[in-house]
Amino acid sequence: MLSSSPRSLWIQIAWPFLLFVLAGSMALAFWMRRLDQRESRAVFTALATTNASFLGSRQIPASEQMMQYLGRLLNMEAFLSRDANYFLGGGAELIPAPSPALQPYRAHLQALPAGRPPVRFGKEFEAVAAQVNPGVRLVLVRRAESMPAVARGVETGSVLAAFCLASVWLAWVVSRNVVHPLRLLTERLPHIEHDREATLPGAERRDEIGQLARAYLSARTQLNQEREQRRLAERMALLGRMATSLAHEIHNPLTAIRMHAQLIESTPDATIAGAAREALPIILAETVRIEGIVNQWMFLAKPEPPRTKECALQAVLQRVIAGYAALAEHAGVTLQTQVDPALRVQADERRLSQAFANLLINAVQAMPKGGTVEITARKAGGKVHLAFHDHGGGFSAAALTRGRELFYSEKEGGMGIGLTVTTEIVAALGGGLRLANAPDGGALATLTLPSL
Numbered sequence: 001m002l003s004s005s006p007r008s009l010w011i012q013i014a015w016p017f018l019l020f021v022l023a024g025s026m027a028l029a030f031w032m033r034r035l036d037q038r039e040s041r042a043v044f045t046a047l048a049t050t051n052a053s054f055l056g057s058r059q060i061p062a063s064e065q066m067m068q069y070l071g072r073l074l075n076m077e078a079f080l081s082r083d084a085n086y087f088l089g090g091g092a093e094l095i096p097a098p099s100p101a102l103q104p105y106r107a108h109l110q111a112l113p114a115g116r117p118p119v120r121f122g123k124e125f126e127a128v129a130a131q132v133n134p135g136v137r138l139v140l141v142r143r144a145e146s147m148p149a150v151a152r153g154v155e156t157g158s159v160l161a162a163f164c165l166a167s168v169w170l171a172w173v174v175s176r177n178v179v180h181p182l183r184l185l186t187e188r189l190p191h192i193e194h195d196r197e198a199t200l201p202g203a204e205r206r207d208e209i210g211q212l213a214r215a216y217l218s219a220r221t222q223l224n225q226e227r228e229q230r231r232l233a234e235r236m237a238l239l240g241r242m243a244t245s246l247a248h249e250i251h252n253p254l255t256a257i258r259m260h261a262q263l264i265e266s267t268p269d270a271t272i273a274g275a276a277r278e279a280l281p282i283i284l285a286e287t288v289r290i291e292g293i294v295n296q297w298m299f300l301a302k303p304e305p306p307r308t309k310e311c312a313l314q315a316v317l318q319r320v321i322a323g324y325a326a327l328a329e330h331a332g333v334t335l336q337t338q339v340d341p342a343l344r345v346q347a348d349e350r351r352l353s354q355a356f357a358n359l360l361i362n363a364v365q366a367m368p369k370g371g372t373v374e375i376t377a378r379k380a381g382g383k384v385h386l387a388f389h390d391h392g393g394g395f396s397a398a399a400l401t402r403g404r405e406l407f408y409s410e411k412e413g414g415m416g417i418g419l420t421v422t423t424e425i426v427a428a429l430g431g432g433l434r435l436a437n438a439p440d441g442g443a444l445a446t447l448t449l450p451s452l
Contacts, residue, residue, distance in 0.1 A: 021167040028163070041118050044142065045128050047074065052114075052130035052138035064096035076142040077102065081110050083135040094139070101125075102141060109139055120144060181209045185216055250293055253286035285326035292357050306348035306428050310452060313343040313377060313384060320356040321375075324364070332370025335360075339377040343384055344452045347429050355425045358418035359388040359445050365411065366392030366443055383431070384451040391442040395435055403435050422447075 051070065071078040079094040098106050105121045112119060114131040121127060127141040185200065200213045260279035267275040314337075321335055328335050345352075363373040367390055374389040395403065402408045404423045409416030423433045431449040438444040 018171075021164055024167070025163065044118050044126075044140070045130075048128045048130040048138055048140045049115075051078075051140075052132045055138060056132045067096055074140065076140055079109065079139040079141070080132070081112065081129065081137045081139050083137075109141070112137070112139055178209065181205075181213065185213065189216070250290055253289045253293075256286045257283050281326045282330070285324070285330070288323045289327065292354070292361070295354055306351055306425075308346050308348050308429070311345055311347050311349050311352065312341065313345055313386065314339040314341045316347075316349055316352055317356055317375065317386075320353050320360060324357065324360055327361070328364050328373070331364050331367070333364045333367055334372045335375065336372055337375045339375065339386070340379075343377055343379060345384055345429075345449045346452060347449065348425075351425045352429070355422040355447065356386075358422045359447070362418060362445070363388050363390035363392075363443070366390045379451050382451060384449050386447045386449070388445045388447075389438055389442060394437040394441060394443050400435055400437075404433070419445075 051074075067078045067080060077099065079096065079098070081094055094106065094110060098109065102109065102121075102125065105125065105127075108119075108121060109127060112127055112129040114129045114137045116129070118126045118128040121141075124143055125141055126144045127139055129137045129139045132138050188200070200217055205213070260283050264272060264275050264279055317337065317339060321337065325335070360373070360375075367373075371391045375387070376389070377384060377386045379385075396410060399408075399410055404419050405416070406420045407416040419433070419435075426433050426447055426449065429449055431447060434446045434448070436444045436446070
């Protein structure tokens with residue numbers, strides 16, 4: 001995975017180019033300055049040598065007027081330096097006399113050796129000497145240039161400007177061909193699972209960027225295929241688990257129904273009516289239980305939007321209690337209700353009955369030795385709170401955390417779907433389910449629904 005952000009990658013590419021332009025420009029300017037200085041000093045030396053040779057070969061008399069004329073011709077100051085050992089009756093001298101600006105360097109100019117490279121005097125002047133004839137040297141003095149003339153020229157400036165523009169263009173090309181495709185890839189990579197675009201810019205390229213783009217598209221295709229295969233495998237595993245749980249859950253009530261039906265069948269005709277009266281409530285209760293199980297699975301397999309209408313909470317609850325009265329009586333559980341008949345909610349009555357039944361069955365099964373289930377309702381803050389309180393062992397810490405998870409159950413043979421379905425039903429109606437342990441013992445499951 002890319003470790004640099006698009007911006008930092010741009011900086012990593014742009015900075016070397018900027019440094020390259022700066023260093024290249026400075027190196028080019030320095031190199032051109034050195035070449036110009038070397039050429040200028042060579043021309044200066046050759047100029048002195050040529051003029052000294054001309055003066056010596058023509059036997060031109062040394063005069064102040066002649067030196068001034070030569071200086072104007074060359075646009076610099078020209079002197080003849082005479083050696084005291086050659087001229088009788090005097091010391092070394094310069095002809096003509098130096099200007100006031102050159103007076104501080106008079107002695108240096110008189111002693112300047114011939115045939116040497118130009119010598120710098122101070123910051124303003126440089127001089128060179130050439131041999132005219134024995135005892136006489138031609139000394140040329142010019143102002144030193146602070147910057148070579150070639151560096152000041154328009155042509156040099158144009159070359160440097162073109163170099164900078166070419167470097168900027170190259171940086172733009174690299175950015176467009178490297179940074180931009182990587183930026184697109186970086187933006188899409190975190191969303192590869194949901195990326196539905198068929199192509200990726202740069203995938204048609206034959207370089208490493210193209211290979212990377214094609215690898216991304218290939219990885220996305222493989223990921224989508226694996227996700228579909230995983231989803232199918234999970235669905236099949238879920239269906240298998242659902243089928244196993246459903247078969248196990250229905251087995252017990254079917255066994256009870258078959259046993260009581262066989263009991264009625266084997267009863268003599270004289271006493272069959274009494275046996276039927278005893279077996280019929282159990283058969284009906286087990287039938288209701290099977291119906292509830294099937295409804296649970298139907299809700300999970302094909303959930304539908306709730307069809308809401310105004311419902312009287314007490315009436316819905318009483319119908320559920322009537323349907324499971326035989327189950328509660330068989331378990332030795334007493335059902336106590338305290339619900340105001342005036343409490344009304346907007347709900348899907350069939351789904352709401354299913355949620356009540358799930359909580360009621362859990363409460364009855366939590367007390368295998370019998371007990372009391374207290375069902376109370378109160379209205380507060382625009383909501384109705386319906387609580388199912390049993391006096392069994394209460395919820396474990398794990399059940400309080402994971403009780404609403406599908407297939408989580410601590411009951412032997414339990415399917416672990418009742419609280420999941422109840423949570424979904426109540427959420428679809430705009431309410432919620434809270435699980436807790438009552439202060440006086442037992443489990444407390446509280447439904448919250450918007451009231452009317």
